[in-house]
Amino acid sequence: MQNSIGVQIVYKTTTDLDKELKKAIDMELESCQLCIWDEAIFSDEYAAKVNEAVQNNSFKITSVWAGWGGPREWNFTYGPSTIGLVPAAYRDARVQALKKAADFAEKIGVDRIVTHVGFIPENPDSPDFAGTVAALRHLCKYLKAKNQYFLFETGQETPITLLRTIQAIGYENVGINFDTANLLLYGKANPLDALDVFGQYVMETHIKDGFYPTDGMLLGKEAPVGEGRANIRAIVKKLGELGYTGTLTIEREISGEQQIKDIIMARDLLREWMRELG
DSSP, X not given: OOOOEEEEEEXXXXXXXXXXXXXXXXXXXXXXXXXXXXXXXXXXXXXXXXXXXXXXXXXXXXXEEEOOSSXXXXXSSSHHHHXXXXXXXXXXXXXXXXXXXXXXXXXXXXXXXXXXXXXXXXXXXXXXHHHHHHHHHHHHHHHHTTTOEEEEEOSSSOHHHHHHHHHXXXXXXXXXXXXXXXXXXXXXXXXHHHHHHHGGGEEEEEBOEXXXXXXXXXXXXXXXXXXXXXXXXXXXXXXXXXXXXXXXXXXOOOOSHHHHHHHHHHHHHHHHHHHHHO
């Protein structure tokens, strides 16, 4: 098997994207996913900058990972009330932010928008479940008119809840950005087993590793690929069995020289595993 290998790049107003793309090319990576939290970037000015950097480097952007405004806490205490579209107080504003992200993505020739939706209730009778699904239906209808796809970033919801939400939305332009560590970090599932539930919807990936939580208030810890509990070799094999031919996008949520070393190590492991799997 042979999937292309990419990397996630966090793009801020201070980021030299040309430099970041060159760095990815030097690491022999083939594409990137742009992670953008600052809505100021969703403008014609920054779209032109991105297009110029992409053209200068002949590099592919596979998707826009779109953030949103308001509070956010990556833990089990305040995460459910602050993350994604589930909290009703922030839902409408965040849908509007994701629409801006879609408009921006269209300007740079990208047809996939990714984000965390939040701690989706497992009870389909919950008002927050119905409200979140209604918001996502509205967003997916907006994206459909642009021939774009909405992708759930896995993590805060159990696999069956995510499947139920996709079915409830009812649009065909909905898929999953499968983060191989997040289901572990949030204590929601074994990521390999999760593919049995929602594998048919995986359209993009984050190749990442980590551990289950050991504190009821705090997420599990991220780890370099191959050093955690994700069993990424088996995941790559199973993705191939499911017919996944998309990018294996490496994400390492640290910075500096160690991040580069860990990304290169992940790249080499992915290459080795793909050779072994044939």
